[in-house]
Amino acid sequence: MLRATTLSGFVELQERAISDLRKRLSGPLVVCGDAGYDEARTIWNRMIDRRPALIARCAGTDDVVTALRFAREHGLLISVRGGGHNVTGNAVCDGGLMIDLSPMKSAHVDPRRRRMTAEPGLTWKDFDTATLRHGLATTGGIVSSTGVAGLTLGGGHGWLMRKHGLACDNVSAVDVVVADGRCLRASADENPELFWGVRGGGGNFGIVTSFEFQLHPLTTVLAGFLLFPRSQARDVVDLFREQAPRAPDDLTLGVLFTTWHDGRPVMAVVLCHSGAIEDGERLVQPFRELGTPIIDAVRPMAYAELQTMFDATNPPGAWYYKTGYLDGAAMEGDRFVETLLQHCDFPSPSPLSRVYIEHLGGAMGRVAPDATAFVHRKAPFDLIVIAGGFEASATEANIGWARDTSAAMRPFMSGAAYVNYLGADAGADAVKAAYGPAYDRLVKLKDTYDPENVFRLNQNIRPEPLIL
Template sequence: MIEARTLRGTVELTERAVAAFGRALAGRLLLPTQDGYDDARLVWNRMIDRRPAMIVRCGGADDVVHAVRFAREHDLLLSVRGGGHNVTGAAVCDGGLMIDASTMKGRRVDAAAGVITAEPGLTWKDFDTATQPFGLATTGGIVSTTGIPGLTLGGGHGWLARKYGLTCDNLLAARLVTADGRVVTASAEDNPDLYWAIRGGGGNFGIAVSFDFRLHPLTSVVAGYRLYPMTRAAEVLDVYRDSAAAAPDDLTVYVIVTVWSDGQPVIAIVPCYSGPVDRAEQTLRPLSRLGAPLSDTIRPMAYGELQTMFDATNPPGAWYYKSGYLDDAKIRDDRFIDVLLSQSDFPSPSPLSRIVIEHLGGAMARVAPGDTAFTHRSGVFDLIVIAGGFRPDETDKNVAWARRAWSAMRPFMSGGVYVNYLDADEGSERVKAAYGATYDRLAAVKRRYDPDNVFRLNQNIHGGH
């Protein structure tokens, strides 16, 4: 017998039933005793150490249907894995059935139409590698190992969001396996309520087995970073605040406060300019007011190079996040800079830890709030405190550092938070804050497509079940 967790308790499955399920799959069913099981249950955040009773390495959409039906038949707890990057580790469940779609890497680019059809196993590296030979791109995550499904369904911040909108704003359609094991299309024409909900509502409504994204012409950008010592941080933040707020859609500028390889705390200005190259210098000029940096790597580069620039500083390991959208009016207050610098306590306890300010607005702000479930469109900046790269015995110290820095910055935040940056220790009020004004409408869609809350291992929307 194989014991597995259900939505309500546990169940004993006969080996025969499990073997028959495995035989029906085009992919592979992994049990805890089998080779490959321990690798398959790993996710990016290595603080997560969960042991599913079964892992389905999906061979295609039919396997997802089989797995959902099998889970329903036995009332199994299920989790869904894409790129495995979510910091909460919700992709892996303890004792239940993990549906691993990272093996589904099919893609087809229709260059003439400017559309890619992509399966949920693609990372952003796979995605960019498929589209860049055609000179096409869409907004994606800034670390290329992140998966497309989780990022897209939660919204999708990225270098191109100010120019082309969030990743979910470029989602034309998706096919999902719903809680009753049907495959449905979500698009403007088909199931428009579902289409609305999956653009910001996360993995609450079904398992996406393919996505159609709109693509845009783009092959190169002017990007890199300028690094300044922390002693100049106040001046850097002051210039940044003004120039980012006034920037055209072609320009996105992030700020990273971190520790450099020599152990010195530094502040980096990280622009991505995606407009005509002959206007790059003029567009970046406001940032040049800062004078000589410690290091300057800004230059024209292939878009794919920018998309992998931060991979080395985001390896799998121990990570912890705290974040929130900043209030545009409150960050004009000079105390914003004072508090950021005095309370953030650099050097941080671990070298990969950092505070990141993301630059938003532009095209993503011009989508009407009711058009998609993603609701945080009006603010221009998001702040993330990231503790990372520490040993397990240093967890408390690093988590405490991140919480302290985040609490100090909280008075400058709007109260809204990006669902994909919530960590596992947030309460239900913060989850509600992530869905914001769209929560009740999302709950109504949840009741329609997943009344039993089968898809619950996520930032969960309660449909009243």
């Protein structure tokens, strides 16, 4: 017998039930003690150490349906794992059934129609490899090991968002296994309300087993970073605040406060220009003229190279995020820069810890706020305080630094956040603010497709009436 966590307590699972499930699945069912159990429950954020009773490593949609039906039959708590990158660790449950989609990696590109059909186990590295072979790409995560599924379902920021919209804006259809085990197609024509909800509402409504993406021609970009000493931070932030709002859609900027590998406190302007290289060079020039950057690593490069450029500084390890959208008006004065600099007093507790300001707007900002469940279309910038890569003994210092920095920046924030960046300690109010004006409509959708809140290990939209 195996003791497992249910939605309301515990259940003893009979050996026979487990072996029946094992027989019905095409992919492996992994139980504590099996070879590969620890590997399967380990995700990118190594602070998460949860032990599912069962892990269904799904080989396809039939496995997803089988695993979900088994969980429903026994009332089990479930978690859904795509790329396993979400910092909250929601991909892994303690004691329940983890539905692991990471083996589902099929990718089919139709270059003529510029479409990609993607299974939910793909990472952005897998995705870009498949599409760039045809000179095509779409907006995707900037660290290549991030999962396509979780990122897209929450919205999906990336270097191309100001030109082509969010990752979810480029989805034309999905296949979803909903809580009662039905497989539904959702698109503008079929189950349109579900289609609205899965583009920004995360994994609240079902398990997406296939995405259809729209692709765009792309091979080379002008991209990279300019590294400046911290002493130049004020000028760099001033120029960033001046240039970002007037940047063309081809240009996405970012400002990063971090520690260089020799321990120097530095800052960087990071960027991608996906239009004509000469136009990009002209737009970068004012940053180059700011002084003498320590490193000027902006150059024409394959988009594939850019998409792996930040992998090395985002390895698996201990990570903690605090985040929120910046309020454009509040960040105009000197106090914004002063507060930022005071708290970016690197070296921070860990050398991988950093503060990042992300440049939003452009095409993603022109999508109507009610067209998808991702509503924060007008937010100009996003701020992420990232504590990362620290030893267990330094957890308190790193998390404390991230919390203090984020609290100090609160006067400059709008109060809402991008749902995919919310950390594990985001409370119900923060989650509600992340869904913003879409929340009530999302609750109705949850009532329709998941009234018992089977899909609850996520930034949860609670059905009415509340079921605990």
